Amino acid sequence: MILEGIILAQQSFRGRDKDIILAAFPKCGTTWTKAPMLAIQNQNRYGQDHSSQSFHPLLTKNPHNVVPFLELHVDKDNPIAYLDPLLSPRLLSTYSSYLPLPNSVLNYPNAWIVCNARNPKVVLVSLWAFHLKTRPPNSNNKLWQRT
Incomplete structure (x- = not known):
């Protein structure tokens, strides 16, 4: 699904x-990076006084629900339509690296691309632990039985 979304x-x-x-890449700190980027981008919108901070989306929502992914929630008939109504500057996320990004992103001199990297060994351990937590109960899969 992610590969198909990246291509679209x-x-x-x-x-x-x-x-x-x-x-x-997944499990490289995407959530941890989205939150401060969203807070910095919206600091003027929600202000410094405590009364307006109660409406900041990070107080009630997960950063993944506020910062959309390029490759998720795509519709084959009208891909990326959910991104059109967003106000500029848009804060977007992708599980893709720099090279497969769409040319339309790379052609804008004022567009920012933030690449988040992590030690590949740590990513592998984190991804493996995530999959162990999310595996189906009583899985008969031989891969899960060997672990």
Whole structure:
């Protein structure tokens, strides 16, 4: 699903001036990076007084629900349509690295691309632990039985 979404994003995504794209492989700290980027981007929108901070989306939502992924939730008939109504500058995320990003992102001189990297060994351990936690109960899969 992610690979198909990346291909659809490459074909149909149109970048805008001042877009901010967070590019990171899964389990490389995407959630941890989205939260401060979203807070910095919206500091003027929600202000410094305590009364307006109660409406900041990070107080009630997961960063993944606030910062959309390029390759998820795509519709084959109208890919990336859910990104069009977002106000500029858009803060977007992708599980793709820098090279497969759509050319429309790379062609804007004022677009920011934030690449988040992590030690590959640590990523493997983190990804493995995640899969162990999310495996189906009583799985008969031989891979799970060997672990």
